[in-house]
Amino acid sequence: MTNLQNGNGEPGTPPGVGPNMSGIFLVGVNHKTAPVELREKLAFTDVQTQTAMELLRQSSHISEAMIISTCNRVEVVLVTSDYGLAGNTVLSFISKTKSISPQRLKAAAYIYTGDAAVGHMFRVASSLDSMMIGEPQILGQIKTAYKTAVNHKSTGVILNRLMHKAFSVAKRIRSETGIGGHAVSISYAAVELAKKIFGSIDDKIVLLVGAGEMAELAVEHLIVNTTSKNFFVANRTFSVGVELAGRFNGSAIRLEEIPDKLAHVDIIISSTGSPDFVITKNQVKPIMRKRKNRPLFFIDIAVPRDIDPDINRISNAYVYDIDDLQGVIHENIETRNRESIKAERIVDEAVIKFTDWYENLEVVPTIIALRKKLRVIIEAELSKTMQTLQPLTPEDQHSFKKMADAMINKILHDPTVFLKNPGPHRNKSVYLNFTRKLFNIDE
Numbered sequence: 387m388t389n390l391q392n393g394n395g396e397p398g399t400p401p402g403v404g405p406n407m408s409g410i411f412l413v414g415v416n417h418k419t420a421p422v423e424l425r426e427k428l429a430f431t432d433v434q435t436q437t438a439m440e441l442l443r444q445s446s447h448i449s450e451a452m453i454i455s456t457c458n459r460v461e462v463v464l465v466t467s468d469y470g471l472a473g474n475t476v477l478s479f480i481s482k483t484k485s486i487s488p489q490r491l492k493a494a495a496y497i498y499t500g501d502a503a504v505g506h507m508f509r510v511a512s513s514l515d516s517m518m519i520g521e522p523q524i525l526g527q528i529k530t531a532y533k534t535a536v537n538h539k540s541t542g543v544i545l546n547r548l549m550h551k552a553f554s555v556a557k558r559i560r561s562e563t564g565i566g567g568h569a570v571s572i573s574y575a576a577v578e579l580a581k582k583i584f585g586s587i588d589d590k591i592v593l594l595v596g597a598g599e600m601a602e603l604a605v606e607h608l609i610v611n612t613t614s615k616n617f618f619v620a621n622r623t624f625s626v627g628v629e630l631a632g633r634f635n636g637s638a639i640r641l642e643e644i645p646d647k648l649a650h651v652d653i654i655i656s657s658t659g660s661p662d663f664v665i666t667k668n669q670v671k672p673i674m675r676k677r678k679n680r681p682l683f684f685i686d687i688a689v690p691r692d693i694d695p696d697i698n699r700i701s702n703a704y705v706y707d708i709d710d711l712q713g714v715i716h717e718n719i720e721t722r723n724r725e726s727i728k729a730e731r732i733v734d735e736a737v738i739k740f741t742d743w744y745e746n747l748e749v750v751p752t753i754i755a756l757r758k759k760l761r762v763i764i765e766a767e768l769s770k771t772m773q774t775l776q777p778l779t780p781e782d783q784h785s786f787k788k789m790a791d792a793m794i795n796k797i798l799h800d801p802t803v804f805l806k807n808p809g810p811h812r813n814k815s816v817y818l819n820f821t822r823k824l825f826n827i828d829e
Contacts, residue, residue, distance in 0.1 A: 410548065415495055425458065430455040432534070442479070450540065452541060453534075463545065512555055514565075520725075563729050594630070605634060644669075757798060
């Protein structure tokens with residue numbers, strides 16, 4: 387397993403990964419370690435994902451499995467009894483399935499185990515590991531991957547707990563930090579600016595000029611944020627405008643109709659290939675009186691520009707070009723990066739709590755078995771005693787049972803505390819094994 391990237395993203399053999407080590411194990415590649423042409427080859431379809439999980443679960447050293455496959459990452463999350471075997475199994479499977487040489491795959495792969503795997507999963511779900519920090523899509527993609535794994539019964543107690551905690555951490559980061567509250571794309575920035583100009587865009591009328599991809603995305607985001615059904619498309623090729631308007635349940639108009647339509651619309655998004663201005667100051671100025679000075683908002687995403695910048699000199703008319711939007715995006719990226727510091731602290735706290743739960747997981751069966759054995763002994767002796775004290779009222783019987791419960795709790799308190807945390811330099815499994823032998827608890 388040489389040439390893999392370790393938990394810090396650095397080349398080399400992952401520290402602590404070897405035979406007879408067990409726990410949560412994650413191996414993957416993402417946009418930081420592999421170019422898009424490799425990520426494309428590694429991507430799993432739904433059918434391939436299902437097949438892969440079934441095959442992985444057939445391995446005697448793998449008890450739980452889940453696969454996350456998006457355009458920016460492919461990650462396999464496992465619960466295994468042997469880190470070394472798990473790594474070899476996954477990498478060998480992917481290499482053969484995707485026809486990629488082991489050397490090329492290992493050069494791009496990273497491995498996380500234990501706490502590092504837990505923390506990585508929390509960071510991914512919270513979009514702290516995304517190409518664009520704070521993007522919301524990844525959480526939905528992980529939920530879909532988890533649902534697939536659950537439906538195919540390839541998860542268990544540990545991965546179920548891990549994923550539900552990951553969703554909880556992501557939700558907390560969204561609510562307690564500003565990591566997702568600032569636009570970091572042209573389309574989102576356009577919507578954010580429109581909201582600032584109008585306060586609310588719920589009833590605003592939108593005109594799309596041209597059919598550029600970014601302009602379409604901006605319209606999609608605007609429509610999501612408004613209940614208005616008034617939407618118009620103007621395109622040099624009228625048939626293209628009709629097709630696009632149909633997608634957004636709007637209406638198509640011809641370019642020549644734009645000057646008249648300016649009196650009625652509120653937001654104009656323009657992205658054409660025209661070498662000249664499509665809308666000029668002389669077209670806008672006369673219609674402002676008809677609009678009774680209602681604000682008119684222009685989003686110019688074209689290069690060269692479609693909208694005459696002199697329109698900004700007209701009262702209540704606002705023109706933002708792609709450089710203005712890029713400036714908003716830059717500021718918001720800086721804000722997200724600052725907020726990510728708070729998010730990382732939330733992740734660290736969550737990892738500590740999850741690790742505490744996981745480390746005590748192996749203690750629980752022993753404590754339950756010990757409690758069961760004590761209860762059987764005490765209830766048997768109590769039953770004998772109560773028979774000699776007949777007749778007893780229901781209240782008396784209840785008091786004896788409460789006393790028995792209190793005795794069990796007090797007897798087990800110190801052993802439970804010790805078994806959960808025997809000390810930093812003591813092997814917990816040794817004490818668990820000794821306790822089971824000391825009290826003759828069956829395996």
